[in-house]
Amino acid sequence: MTTLTDVNEAGCPSGLAPATAGTGTDVSAFVSEKGGVKSLSLSVRGAKCAGCLSKIEGGIGAMPGVSTARLNLSSGRLDVRWSGDLDANAIAAKVADLGYGVSAFDPDKGDAAAKKEERDLLIAMGVAAFAAANVMLLSVSVWAGHGEMGETTRRAMHAISGAIAIPAALFSGRVFFKSAWNVLKRGHANMDVPISLAVLLALGVSVAETIRGGEHAYFDASVMLLFFLLIGRFLDARLRRRTHAAAHDLAALQSHTVTRLDATGVARSVRASEVSAGDTILIAPGERLAVDIDVIDGKGEVDESLVSGESLPRAIAPGARIFAGSVNLGQSIRGRAISPASDSLLADIGRMLEAGEQRRSAYRRIADKAVSLYVPLVHTTAALTFIGWMLAGAGVREALLIAVSTLIITCPCALALAAPVVQVVTAGRLFRKGVYLKSGDALERLATADHVVFDKTGTLTLGDAKLIAGSAPREIVLKAARLARASRHPLSRAIVAAAGPGPVADHVTEHAGLGLEAEIDGETARLGSADWVGADDAPEDGKLHIWYSEAGGLLCRFDFEDALRPESEAIAASLKARGLGLEILSGDRAPAVEDVANRLGIKRWTAGASPAQKAARLDALKAEGRKVLMIGDGLNDAGSLALAHASLAPGGAMDVSQSASDAVYTGTGLGAILAIIDTARGARIRMLQNFSLAALYNMVAVPIAVAGFATPLVAAIAMSASSVIVTLNAIRPTRSKEPIS
Numbered sequence: 001m002t003t004l005t006d007v008n009e010a011g012c013p014s015g016l017a018p019a020t021a022g023t024g025t026d027v028s029a030f031v032s033e034k035g036g037v038k039s040l041s042l043s044v045r046g047a048k049c050a051g052c053l054s055k056i057e058g059g060i061g062a063m064p065g066v067s068t069a070r071l072n073l074s075s076g077r078l079d080v081r082w083s084g085d086l087d088a089n090a091i092a093a094k095v096a097d098l099g100y101g102v103s104a105f106d107p108d109k110g111d112a113a114a115k116k117e118e119r120d121l122l123i124a125m126g127v128a129a130f131a132a133a134n135v136m137l138l139s140v141s142v143w144a145g146h147g148e149m150g151e152t153t154r155r156a157m158h159a160i161s162g163a164i165a166i167p168a169a170l171f172s173g174r175v176f177f178k179s180a181w182n183v184l185k186r187g188h189a190n191m192d193v194p195i196s197l198a199v200l201l202a203l204g205v206s207v208a209e210t211i212r213g214g215e216h217a218y219f220d221a222s223v224m225l226l227f228f229l230l231i232g233r234f235l236d237a238r239l240r241r242r243t244h245a246a247a248h249d250l251a252a253l254q255s256h257t258v259t260r261l262d263a264t265g266v267a268r269s270v271r272a273s274e275v276s277a278g279d280t281i282l283i284a285p286g287e288r289l290a291v292d293i294d295v296i297d298g299k300g301e302v303d304e305s306l307v308s309g310e311s312l313p314r315a316i317a318p319g320a321r322i323f324a325g326s327v328n329l330g331q332s333i334r335g336r337a338i339s340p341a342s343d344s345l346l347a348d349i350g351r352m353l354e355a356g357e358q359r360r361s362a363y364r365r366i367a368d369k370a371v372s373l374y375v376p377l378v379h380t381t382a383a384l385t386f387i388g389w390m391l392a393g394a395g396v397r398e399a400l401l402i403a404v405s406t407l408i409i410t411c412p413c414a415l416a417l418a419a420p421v422v423q424v425v426t427a428g429r430l431f432r433k434g435v436y437l438k439s440g441d442a443l444e445r446l447a448t449a450d451h452v453v454f455d456k457t458g459t460l461t462l463g464d465a466k467l468i469a470g471s472a473p474r475e476i477v478l479k480a481a482r483l484a485r486a487s488r489h490p491l492s493r494a495i496v497a498a499a500g501p502g503p504v505a506d507h508v509t510e511h512a513g514l515g516l517e518a519e520i521d522g523e524t525a526r527l528g529s530a531d532w533v534g535a536d537d538a539p540e541d542g543k544l545h546i547w548y549s550e551a552g553g554l555l556c557r558f559d560f561e562d563a564l565r566p567e568s569e570a571i572a573a574s575l576k577a578r579g580l581g582l583e584i585l586s587g588d589r590a591p592a593v594e595d596v597a598n599r600l601g602i603k604r605w606t607a608g609a610s611p612a613q614k615a616a617r618l619d620a621l622k623a624e625g626r627k628v629l630m631i632g633d634g635l636n637d638a639g640s641l642a643l644a645h646a647s648l649a650p651g652g653a654m655d656v657s658q659s660a661s662d663a664v665y666t667g668t669g670l671g672a673i674l675a676i677i678d679t680a681r682g683a684r685i686r687m688l689q690n691f692s693l694a695a696l697y698n699m700v701a702v703p704i705a706v707a708g709f710a711t712p713l714v715a716a717i718a719m720s721a722s723s724v725i726v727t728l729n730a731i732r733p734t735r736s737k738e739p740i741s
Helices: 050-061 088-097 107-144 151-172 174-185 192-211 219-243 245-253 345-361 366-391 396-409 413-432 441-448 456-460 474-484 490-499 568-577 590-600 611-623 635-643 655-660 671-706 712-731
Strands: 032-034 037-045 066-072 077-082 101-104 257-261 267-271 280-283 293-297 300-303 314-316 333-337 435-437 451-454 461-467 509-511 515-520 523-528 544-550 553-564 581-585 604-606 628-631 646-650 663-665
Touching: 037 088, 050 066, 050 077, 050 088, 077 088, 088 101, 107 151, 107 174, 107 219, 151 174, 151 192, 151 219, 174 192, 174 219, 192 219, 192 396, 280 293, 366 396, 366 671, 396 671, 413 435, 413 441, 413 671, 413 712, 435 671, 441 646, 441 671, 451 456, 451 611, 456 461, 456 553, 456 590, 461 490, 474 490, 474 515, 474 523, 474 544, 474 553, 490 544, 490 553, 553 590, 568 581, 568 590, 568 671, 581 590, 590 604, 611 628, 611 635, 628 635, 635 646, 635 655, 646 655, 646 671, 663 671, 671 712
Parallel strands: 451 581, 451 628, 581 604, 628 646, 646 663
Antiparallel strands: 032 037, 037 077, 037 101, 066 077, 257 267, 257 280, 280 333, 293 333, 300 314, 435 663, 461 553, 509 515, 515 523, 523 544, 544 553
16 A cells, blocks of 8 residues: 555656655544545645646545545645545545655644745755856856867866756756656656756766867756746745635634533533534633624624624624624623534635635646747757757767757746746835735736726725714714713724813713713713614615714714725726726625715625625626636635635735735725736736747747757857846836826
8 A cells, every 4th residue: 555654746847756655644533524424634745736636636536435625736735525435545545646745634734844845945046046157157268268278178167067067956956856757757747857858968968078078068057947947936835835824814813712511501611623513602702703603692792894894893682693703892692503613604714715726826827838838849849859960860979969959049048037037026116115916926817807896894995984074063072972982882983083082971881782871961871873872763875873862862863984095986997997897895784885886986886795705706707707806805805815816905904815815005095906907917018028039039049059050159148148138128117107105
């Protein structure tokens, strides 16, 4: 049986070394069962591309009894569900037989492994950079002194270059060599096979030429190629680790323990994962719920801003349903768990985050498309060149030298730089303007977005209730503030902000879900809901309301609003002018959302949307062929931010939302949105220009190499010129149409 601790891993671009068989690890202890359905989470190492994903999911899905097999490329987590007698170890063995490392899933160990991979790639890249810089200095000396340098001096220079390049290339190229060897053993090939072939052939021919006193060596090209390729691998590894941070941030929001009451009423502290549907849970004041519950006993208010986006606390009473992630703002309440923590609203959002990561992992970037065409073409050309020269009567050495020259002169330096240089330059420009770009491929997705979906609260609006000027007489505002200063309710804080500093009424009593009561100037004063103070029902005008009364007589109604950001209308108009469709998707009340939509001229809007409904709407837009740019700031937006084609979050957003988005913009305004879109579109154009320049270079260079006219000096000049041109095109000045504010 294939072992589980030391197993062969797949040969993807950043695959690791296959290990030898050893003592296996039993994963059956990590299986959970519910209703006859078993589930297991495994950590898969070495799966980096869509091909790996389909191979693993297809292989496991074909096993008897398996109903679900889903792999997340970012986290390496494979979730399997099955029924019947299938052994958990057989599932792990199947993954190993497919050529991947496998063990029981441990998110902490997975993150540690990702950090180690990133560190190893950084070290390899540094070694390759050091070698490339020093070998290039020696190579320039050889090229410059070509006519005057003696054979002994030239051979010594080549020998020194080899002494630097060979160990550096073997060390830095391990990630490519091991990956290539792994797939070749199984009769397959991947992108690392031609890369490894080019590097090893260049080193081999260079050694042979140095020994025989030849004029040309290719040590510089081999280490330079590795350096540029390792830049891409390092950035890819860092991206995968950071995208998975959203799931870790979400897990941190869930309590590790909850208070469960047994049949006799005794309270016990248990892990959230141990809670089952029907269990009675006690929620203390200020506690965040870890599971969804129906309230059995107790009244009060809950803060659901993280769940629904609604900034105003919700009054709850027996029979009310509260979702995981909400905070109990009042007295202790008892509730009945609707489902285990693994099926709570927070868990659903976590699954959305993983699904979003998987979608983005499968996104084919411009560079991926270009390389998938470029590498097979170039290496096929080199092979045909070797065969052609052999048939033409050339010796093995001469034919091999020309074939290797073809590989060297077409070294994808310009191609490797085409996208990364643009990404790095653009990310730097955005960073200086207060925008943190999370990944390079995000630029491409941001550039192609054609439909913008906004969350309302905190994104288009300021996110805090504000007393509408003139809605109440000043003297009444000052009286109400004496009550409001004793409360932390958002509407109370808005009245205090409007009134300014002042005294607090004595013996203020806060009635959960109703309002505040105290004696003011010898009369009973109340500040609260319409029913409690004896007012008529609140008008459906999209605004928030609270009433003030004294001695049973109604005095005044306070009107509040979540004010629009000052530039919202201008930003909406500018986005429309750029050809983008606009939509609001909010968890807030319908009147409030409709009011904002009408003021911004946005025809499509949805109110009261749960995280699942937001995700369903994005799926519907995707089915229509739309490429959605989602902009939001709350926990209820995190799943949508991850599932969208591209996403943005303001700097004040929840950590989970920031982690799930492609870019985070600072500042209080929305001007960054326009600047990001314009910058991304410009970056995409430059990437396409760079790939065109690289293709043009190869159209000229390949015939020269195939014809046998590519001397090292010509190859070096050509390679350097193409790289310089691509870099200059990436860094030339640009200007966004709109400033970031």
